[in-house]
Amino acid sequence: MNKKNKMEALTGGHAVGRALSQIDPDVMAVYPITPQTPIVEYFAKKKANGEVDTEIIPVESEHSAMSACIGASACGARTVTASSSQGIMYMMEVLPIAAAMRLPIVMAVANRAISGPINIHADHSDAMAMREHGWIQIFSENVQEAYDNTILAFKVAEKAMLPLTVNMDGFITSHSVENLEMINSSIIKKFVGKYDPKQTLFDFSRPKTFGPLALQNSYFEFRKEIFGSMEGVRDIFVQATADFEKISGRKYGSIERYKAINAKKMIIAMGSVCGTIKEALNSIHDEREKTGLIKVRLFRPFPYKEIKEAVKGVEEIIVLDRNLAFGTRQVLAGEVEAAIGRPVTSIVYGLGGREVFEKQIVDVIRGRHNNQFLM
Amino acid sequence: MKINSKQKFSSGHMACAGCPIGIIARTVLGATDEQIIVSGATGCLEVTSTVYPNTNWNVPYIHSAFGNAAATISGVEAAYKAIGKKKKIGRVRLVVFAGDGGTYDIGLQALSGALERGHDFLFVCYDNGAYMNTGNQRSGATPLGADTETTPFGDRSLGKNISRKNIMEIVAGHNIPYAATANVGFLNDFQIKAKKAFEIKGPKFLLVFSPCVNQWKYPPDQTINIAKLATETNFWPLYEIEKGKYKINYLPQKRIKVEDFYKTQGRFKHLFNNENKKEIFGDIQSIIDEEMIKLKKKEECS
Numbered sequence: 107m108n109k110k111n112k113m114e115a116l117t118g119g120h121a122v123g124r125a126l127s128q129i130d131p132d133v134m135a136v137y138p139i140t141p142q143t144p145i146v147e148y149f150a151k152k153k154a155n156g157e158v159d160t161e162i163i164p165v166e167s168e169h170s171a172m173s174a175c176i177g178a179s180a181c182g183a184r185t186v187t188a189s190s191s192q193g194i195m196y197m198m199e200v201l202p203i204a205a206a207m208r209l210p211i212v213m214a215v216a217n218r219a220i221s222g223p224i225n226i227h228a229d230h231s232d233a234m235a236m237r238e239h240g241w242i243q244i245f246s247e248n249v250q251e252a253y254d255n256t257i258l259a260f261k262v263a264e265k266a267m268l269p270l271t272v273n274m275d276g277f278i279t280s281h282s283v284e285n286l287e288m289i290n291s292s293i294i295k296k297f298v299g300k301y302d303p304k305q306t307l308f309d310f311s312r313p314k315t316f317g318p319l320a321l322q323n324s325y326f327e328f329r330k331e332i333f334g335s336m337e338g339v340r341d342i343f344v345q346a347t348a349d350f351e352k353i354s355g356r357k358y359g360s361i362e363r364y365k366a367i368n369a370k371k372m373i374i375a376m377g378s379v380c381g382t383i384k385e386a387l388n389s390i391h392d393e394r395e396k397t398g399l400i401k402v403r404l405f406r407p408f409p410y411k412e413i414k415e416a417v418k419g420v421e422e423i424i425v426l427d428r429n430l431a432f433g434t435r436q437v438l439a440g441e442v443e444a445a446i447g448r449p450v451t452s453i454v455y456g457l458g459g460r461e462v463f464e465k466q467i468v469d470v471i472r473g474r475h476n477n478q479f480l481m
Numbered sequence: 482m483k484i485n486s487k488q489k490f491s492s493g494h495m496a497c498a499g500c501p502i503g504i505i506a507r508t509v510l511g512a513t514d515e516q517i518i519v520s521g522a523t524g525c526l527e528v529t530s531t532v533y534p535n536t537n538w539n540v541p542y543i544h545s546a547f548g549n550a551a552a553t554i555s556g557v558e559a560a561y562k563a564i565g566k567k568k569k570i571g572r573v574r575l576v577v578f579a580g581d582g583g584t585y586d587i588g589l590q591a592l593s594g595a596l597e598r599g600h601d602f603l604f605v606c607y608d609n610g611a612y613m614n615t616g617n618q619r620s621g622a623t624p625l626g627a628d629t630e631t632t633p634f635g636d637r638s639l640g641k642n643i644s645r646k647n648i649m650e651i652v653a654g655h656n657i658p659y660a661a662t663a664n665v666g667f668l669n670d671f672q673i674k675a676k677k678a679f680e681i682k683g684p685k686f687l688l689v690f691s692p693c694v695n696q697w698k699y700p701p702d703q704t705i706n707i708a709k710l711a712t713e714t715n716f717w718p719l720y721e722i723e724k725g726k727y728k729i730n731y732l733p734q735k736r737i738k739v740e741d742f743y744k745t746q747g748r749f750k751h752l753f754n755n756e757n758k759k760e761i762f763g764d765i766q767s768i769i770d771e772e773m774i775k776l777k778k779k780e781e782c783s
Contacts (some may be wrong), residue, residue: 132563135556161559165592170552175593176545177520177556183563185556203545307541307557310516310572314538317544324533 110450111287111354112214118279119144121286122272123189125256127152128291129298131212132183134175138194139275141216146188161352164278166319171203172197172211177207180316184260187211190276191218194232198239200474201269205240205332207316210263210301213271214256216280217377217428227459228275230377231429234437239473243406244340245376247362249274249284251403254356257289260298261325261346266339267303268332274363275378275404275428295352307399336407343404360404361412369398371471372417374442376402376424376452379455379462386467397471402438409449410445417436424470425448430454455480483663489517494537495529500703501665501708502526505607508575508668509687510540512675516573518557519543522550522583525614525657526607548587549606550577551595558600560574560701569729574679581622582586582612584688585648596655596684603678603685610645617696617748621646624716625765629696634751639761644768653722657684661730664690666708670719671728694705698747707745714742720780727780736760738762739769 116124123145127136136146148331152158158303161178165171171187179185189197194215204211219229233243242262246252263270274280287330305314322329347358365379365387366372379399389395400416417423423446425439431461435443439452452469455463460481469475491508492750496502502525510517520543521616530537531544541554545553548656554575579588582735584606592604612618619629625644631640653659659681669688678685692708694701711717712731716739719731740762743749752761 133556135559161563163555163559165552166564166597167590169549169722170591170594173549173552174556174559177543177553178560178563179556180543181557181560182558185560200546201550275694289658293585307543307558308565310567310570313539313541315531315538315542315544315598318531318533318536320533329590347599369525372526433576447642457771 109380110287113285114173114288115283115285116249117144117281117283118246118249119216119250119276119281120148121253122256123148123152124251124288125188125294127158128294129257129260130158131160131186131464132173133161133163133178133185134187135165135171135178135185136187137165137168137193137346138187139190140420141280142188142190142193142214144280145214145216153358154186155260159225162395168196169200172200175205175211176200176204176207176209179204179211179305180207182301182303183306184301186213187209188214190216191220191226191232194236195220197452198236198324201241202239204269206328207394208267210260210261210267211267211269212256212259213269213423216276217273218276225458226276228278229379229428229457229459233271233273234273234431235431237406237437238275240268240336241406242266242336244270245403245405246279247378247380247401248271249279249282250286250470253286254354254358256298256351258299258346258350261349262339264301264479265342265346268335268339273377273463278378284376286429289354297349333450339407340409358403359412360409360462361416362401362403363416364399364401366398366400366416366463368421369396371395371399371418371422371424373397373424374400374413374438376405376438377428379426379428382464383389383467386464386471388455389464390468390471396469406442411477413442413445417446425450425452427454428450428456453476453478489540491536491537491539493626495532496525497701499704500525501691501704502565502607503527504760505689505691506603509549509603509605509675512630512672513574513679516571516619518573518575519575520575522544522553522555522577522579522588523547523614524580524583525609526578526580527782528614532664533696547583549580549591550579550588552581552591554602555595555598555600558602566580567745575600577602579604579606579754580614581606581608581610583622584608584644585621593655596652596686599683601682602770603687605687605689606648607689607691608639609696610714611696613693617661621751622648625751625768626761628751630767639755640751649722652686655684657686658682659721660686662690662717662719664708664712664717665692666690667712667719667731668776669683676719699745703745707742710737710742710745713737714739715769716742718773718776720776725783727776727783729776729780737764
């Protein structure tokens with residue numbers, strides 16, 4: 107670890123804003139929505155103070171935010187945005203287009219419940235709604251991870267030529283002040299490198315048509331290309347996290363295993379609840395419990411192999427989802443089942459920011475909670 | 482390097498026989514010798530000119546969705562400001578092409594946002610008065626009385642029962658430096674306006690009359706005649722709004738009834754077969770007359 111790196115107390119929103127300002131991207135197109143706003147407010151202040159050169163487009167909607175990002179990124183500009191909840195639902199039409207044009211736009215997301223009823227608090231429904239559209243999705247447990255993942259994001263997205271979201275739980279992470287270790291800006295700039303794609307709208311000698319009409323004879327091939335590239339992200343992610351460890355001393359995988367060696371019972375979850383689960387596991391202090399945690403960090407592409415490996419010998423698996431899918435298996439539970447080929451216990455928790463206490467997690471671990479809903 | 486307009490938008494596009502959108506694209510692209518980037522909205526022009534692996538665009542072109550062409554060009558402009566100098570690409574002109582659906586309706590919010598933010602671009606709407614790419618459904622630009630698939634005439638219907646939006650006034654409300662109507666039937670006027678638009682900094686808007694052979698239901702060799710008649714009957718007055726000042730560019734020599742324009746197209750045929758034909762055209766004529774009086778007053782007052 108670099109001893110010179112200083113600690114700071116920041117909210118998740120400000121930490122992501124700081125990471126973005128240290129990277130100083132070319133273009134940011136953004137529309138306000140709670141709980142994402144601290145990110146862009148922080149960034150706008152940096153711009154106002156002349157600390158970043160980024161062109162900010164204060165668009166009139168999220169649909170236009172993502173559309174402007176597409177236009178900018180297609181020119182070869184390093185492009186970012188941020189959103190939450192309804193904002194993501196509103197830009198949904200253009201999200202798959204960004205992926206199909208192979209534009210590595212980075213979007214910071216403060217995850218929030220989707221309407222209705224309207225609710226502004228932590229929930230993964232927004233991320234789940236965009237999970238099949240060619241966006242790489244990374245989840246953050248805390249402020250440090252939100253900061254680190256934002257830096258990691260550019261390296262992964264630009265190598266994969268796919269857009270990427272860095273997710274953190276709305277309010278719980280986006281608005282909570284935590285201590286985190288900062289990385290020096292020049293080190294970050296060197297780490298992310300220059301973005302210089304070959305095919306751009308700025309090539310006037312060999313003009314390109316972006317976003318053509320692809321019919322029965324070519325659409326399938328275009329989609330298959332995205333599929334193949336997304337599969338390739340797993341290796342890119344491993345390399346990028348290894349490189350990141352060198353500059354930060356922090357080792358990240360696509361999953362994190364906590365007290366998971368020789369565990370007989372395993373909880374699998376994403377986001378800030380993992381902190382609560384770790385506390386619960388620490389508080390039990392009983393070797394006989396033999397319970398562990400798998401935290402999913404890389405959600406798209408899904409780390410099937412790593413999870414299958416990590417639950418070998420585990421007798422009981424409990425998967426916590428922070429979103430409620432209607433008329434089907436819960437998303438994370440279904441993914442884990444697909445990975446390991448056997449059923450898991452699926453529990454839905456924390457919808458619309460509903461608090462989850464350590465005691466409730468202990469109840470889940472000790473089998474005292476026999477309900478699909480942890481309310 | 483001077484590139485002529487034919488090279489910028491090549492032949493071989495798939496638009497219907499008699500459709501003027503190729504003329505519109507070439508007229509606009511030919512009005513500047515500088516580098517151009519085009520953002521296209523989903524619609525007739527886009528689907529007939531970008532069928533993979535072919536393209537008619539010999540300038541950089543981007544299409545992403547239906548309602549977001551103006552937002553997309555906003556991003557291009559920001560990228561140009563951010564990295565244009567670094568990449569040494571020289572001066573670039575930004576153009577949006579959208580149909581009336583992509584302008585009056587689904588594209589209105591993105592258009593309004595881009596106009597308000599003041600991006601330096603030219604928005605060109607080719608207005609054929611309905612969703613022609615999807616087979617003639619009514620739009621906010623569809624004129625009164627038109628028979629469309631979603632406003633069909635019948636025993637209890639005379640086709641579309643309300644007037645089209647005044648998109649020029651909506652655009653003018655953003656206080657942009659230049660907005661003008663144009664018509665493929667008045668090519669010289671159209672060329673002058675496109676050239677002028679490229680000389681002005683900030684957001685510019687061109688609303689171009691674009692007859693539709695298939696859905697207006699007329700023979701393909703009549704496109705220009707019908708386009709001319711639209712302006713001669715004051716159905717499509719040619720005017721411009723420059724820094725808030727209105728100027729009517731063409732006043733018909735003699736008064737021709739709007740009925741004569743309606744008569745040329747199958748989409749209005751049911752009106753002529755109606756027993757109240759006289760009253761119907763009396764009403765339509767008075768709306769057209771009133772609009773023209775208002776326009777003349779705006780010219781006088783501004």
